[in-house]
Amino acid sequence: MAKYRIAWLPGDGIGKDVMDAARIVLDKIDLDAEYLPGDIGWEFWCKEGNPLPDRTIRLLKETDCALFGAITSKPKEEAEAELAPELRGKGYVYTSPIVRLRQEFNLRTNLRPCKAYPGNPLNYRDDIDIVVFRENTEDLYSGVEFHPLPKAVMDILVQNHPKMARFASVPLEEIAVTLRIVTRKGCENIVRDAFEYARKRGYRSVTVVEKPNVLRETSGLMIRVAREVAKDYPEIQLWEANIDAMCMWLLKNPQDYGVLVTTNMFGDIISDLAAQLVGGLGFASAANIGDNYAVFEPTHGSAPKYAGQYKVNPMAMLLAVRLMLEWLGEQEKADRLEQAIATVVREGRVRTYDMGGNSSTLDVAHEVARKYVELG
Numbered sequence: 001m002a003k004y005r006i007a008w009l010p011g012d013g014i015g016k017d018v019m020d021a022a023r024i025v026l027d028k029i030d031l032d033a034e035y036l037p038g039d040i041g042w043e044f045w046c047k048e049g050n051p052l053p054d055r056t057i058r059l060l061k062e063t064d065c066a067l068f069g070a071i072t073s074k075p076k077e078e079a080e081a082e083l084a085p086e087l088r089g090k091g092y093v094y095t096s097p098i099v100r101l102r103q104e105f106n107l108r109t110n111l112r113p114c115k116a117y118p119g120n121p122l123n124y125r126d127d128i129d130i131v132v133f134r135e136n137t138e139d140l141y142s143g144v145e146f147h148p149l150p151k152a153v154m155d156i157l158v159q160n161h162p163k164m165a166r167f168a169s170v171p172l173e174e175i176a177v178t179l180r181i182v183t184r185k186g187c188e189n190i191v192r193d194a195f196e197y198a199r200k201r202g203y204r205s206v207t208v209v210e211k212p213n214v215l216r217e218t219s220g221l222m223i224r225v226a227r228e229v230a231k232d233y234p235e236i237q238l239w240e241a242n243i244d245a246m247c248m249w250l251l252k253n254p255q256d257y258g259v260l261v262t263t264n265m266f267g268d269i270i271s272d273l274a275a276q277l278v279g280g281l282g283f284a285s286a287a288n289i290g291d292n293y294a295v296f297e298p299t300h301g302s303a304p305k306y307a308g309q310y311k312v313n314p315m316a317m318l319l320a321v322r323l324m325l326e327w328l329g330e331q332e333k334a335d336r337l338e339q340a341i342a343t344v345v346r347e348g349r350v351r352t353y354d355m356g357g358n359s360s361t362l363d364v365a366h367e368v369a370r371k372y373v374e375l376g
């Protein structure tokens with residue numbers, strides 16, 4: 001039996017293109033792994049009314065971790081319209097499979113490195129090395145939403161909060177509520193992960209990014225917890241920044257920042273911003289990490305118009321493979337893969353269209369694989 005069992009989840013759109021690239025590299029790396037394909041994505045929503053079928057959940061439970069490509073998501077009305085005719089009007093509701101996976105497997109930490117590999121023509125600067133720690137299961141992503149607002153909920157809110165008075169006379173079908181739920185444990189876990197990472201990699205600061213001047217309770221809790229946790233790491237400075245100002249500073253002085261830590265929604269936003277500084281979504285990878293399971297993915301979407309053309313940049317996917325190797329404890333392989341990627345970027349001979357080249361997705365994968373072997 002292979003040492004690792006890895007769930008193989010291409011999803012749809014360009015998910016398959018980039019997963020083929022990952023496989024080329026993994027085969028060269030000679031990882032002692034078995035790859036088990038799983039059904040996930042838009043196709044299964046349309047055919048079965050569930051983009052993440054139960055059989056896939058069961059498959060994941062029998063594996064060590066999963067590698068995930070990309071998935072198409074569409075707003076409510078469009079999703080309903082694409083359901084198989086016999087499933088329409090039966091109350092099927094589309095939920096993003098990746099968000100579901102994060103919650104169902106308690107993949108509470110989303111680690112998103114945004115490092116500039118020198119020589120990438122898409123870099124904003126060559127000296128950026130930011131790592132975003134995004135809490136991955138709570139906050140506005142908790143999924144606790146109301147529309148229309150049930151009368152009982154309205155009544156309780158009005159009774160318990162003076163600021164609700166302003167909304168008390170709004171018709172219930174004209175008001176929508178999404179709860180921002182943040183727990184002390186959730187804050188503590190993500191902040192601790194960020195500090196541990198900073199300590200291990202020698203970063204000198206951790207910046208907690210929130211908005212406590214307005215979101216006094218939720219962001220306030222995160223900041224208070226960050227201050228407590230920081231005491232255990234005297235060699236690392238805790239910086240505090242508001243999310244809006246942080247967007248500005250990241251454009252102004254991105255080289256000054258190292259580890260950033262934040263809640264789910266702000267992390268979603270700031271990680272796209274940070275990704276663009278180092279080459280855009282074609283370079284952005286993510287690890288969704290829980291206590292016993294992890295899912296690795298490029299953070300780009302499924303770009304349906306490019307599906308099957310092997311045109312898109314596989315670097316984000318290959319960097320996700322690197323994160324997976326690291327999590328599996330294959331540090332030497334992970335480091336060597338990163339070096340191979342950096343070398344291919346620097347040499348600039350094999351590049352996809354976004355970087356000004358005309359190589360294919362698979363050309364890039366073959367080149368990275370070749371460098372990997374050369375570096376051995």
Ligand code: IPM
Nearest residue numbers: 073096098099268271286299
């Ligand atoms: C991400 C994506 C997802 C998110 C979407 C696809 C639901 O934007 O991983 O950043 O919002 O978390």
Ligand code: MG
Nearest residue numbers: 268269272299
């Ligand atoms: Mg996002």
